Amino acid sequence: MTSSPTLSKSELTAEFVNPIISSTISVFEMMLGCTPKRTGLSLKQDVIPQHELSAVIGISGKAAGTLVLSLSESVGKGVLDRMLGITAEEINDEVCDAVCELANMIAGSAKAQLEHLEASISIPNIITGKGHTVHYPSNVSPICISFESEIGAFSIEAGFSDR
Known part of the structure; x- marks a missing residue:
């Protein structure tokens, strides 16, 4: 029998x-002319992102997350400045x-590297404000990948489960 093993939620993430x-x-x-360096990788214990500005993308297909x-x-604001040369005083629509x-x-680049999961990605939604929450699939502990760059620190958080 040549069935592929089912991955656990943490293995899938x-x-x-x-x-x-x-x-x-x-x-x-x-896009930004800067080189981020990974500074950490951890399992998140909560659903509050590290920073006050989050772009959230839903993923569906053989995995959801x-x-x-x-x-x-x-x-x-540094992303806006480096991408378009526009200076912003606060988080606004352009940022x-x-x-x-x-x-x-x-997300599109990562999706291309994971063709076997037949993933579809949603249009990003922005959430702002300190202490906002992001919900992941049930029983999933998201991974937090921290980075440092010339424009500052940021993170990518991800949690996935099989369908």
Whole structure:
């Protein structure tokens, strides 16, 4: 019998880590002209992102889950400045649009590396404010991948389960 083994939720989430890391680095280098360095990898114990600006993308297919690009206000404004040369004084529609586009590129690149999961990605949604929550599939402990870059610290958070 040649059936493929079913991955546990944590194994499935872990399968996404390398494509997410490589996609994040390549998109930041290409679109922002900066090279992020991974500074940490941990299982999250809560549903509150590290920073006050989150681009949230739903993923469906053979796996379902959530991918979050979590940025501080200053990094969000840096994304807008580096992508479009526009300076913002606060988180506004332009900052949100630039962060959405960046998250969409990261998710799209990671999706291409995970073709076997036949993943579809949603349009990113932005959530702002300190202490906001993001919900992941039931019984999933999301992974948090922390980065440092020339424009500041940020993280990618992801949690997936099989369907």
